[in-house]
Amino acid sequence: MKQLVVFLIFINILNATSFQEANNVHENQGALKAIPLYKKLAKQNNTKALNTLAIIFIQGDGVKKDIKRAYKLLKKSEKLHSSQAKYLLGKIYQSNKSPYYNKIKAYNSFVDSANEGYSKSQTMIGKYFLFGKLVDKDYEKALYYFKKASKQRDYSSNCYIAYMYASGSGVFPNFGRAHQFAKDQYRLGNKLCKKVWKDYNLGKYKKDDGWQIGDYNKPVK
Structure with missing residues (x-):
């Protein structure tokens, strides 16, 4: 009897699916293979699975685009x-x-x-x-x-901060600071950072080391 219980627990573990496992299948074998795993997790109110399924249907990742289905999944996730x-x-x-x-x-x-x-x-x-x-x-x-x-490493926000410093929008113009905020995303091809870099010729300005402004220091790496 004890052996049977251990065996059943072992089978349950094998059948259990984590979000990371589903995501690995998604990345390596495609969305179609991962969808059944995400659906299983979604039934267990796993918000990551619900959101990922929604993204699959929004983008048409291996399936037909279905905004209504995505919306329904997201509303459930929102309630969670x-x-x-x-x-x-x-x-x-x-x-x-x-x-x-x-x-x-x-x-x-x-x-x-x-x-x-x-x-x-x-x-x-x-x-x-x-x-x-x-x-x-x-x-x-x-x-x-x-x-x-920016502090959470959403680096696209740095392009907007760069624009504000370069254009003097709500802050005193500081091209060295704009240079620092724009440079990494500029090199990675972010369209806004490329535009700000070109429009304000930020490449010619030295970086600004005087970072202390209120509660903000410098871009997070």
């Missing part, structure tokens, strides 16, 4: 308090090609996610305030959210 799901829902609401297009819902979804600490949403909200998209321009709030995202 996934900040990533809120970000992805924001992207769906933001697209005027989406059947769920709603600019207000997009902004609110990004705000909720950003205030929960999700870096991509923080960058997104920073853009809203920087460019006055749907809300009044507020450079202080824009820089606040970009800083938050």
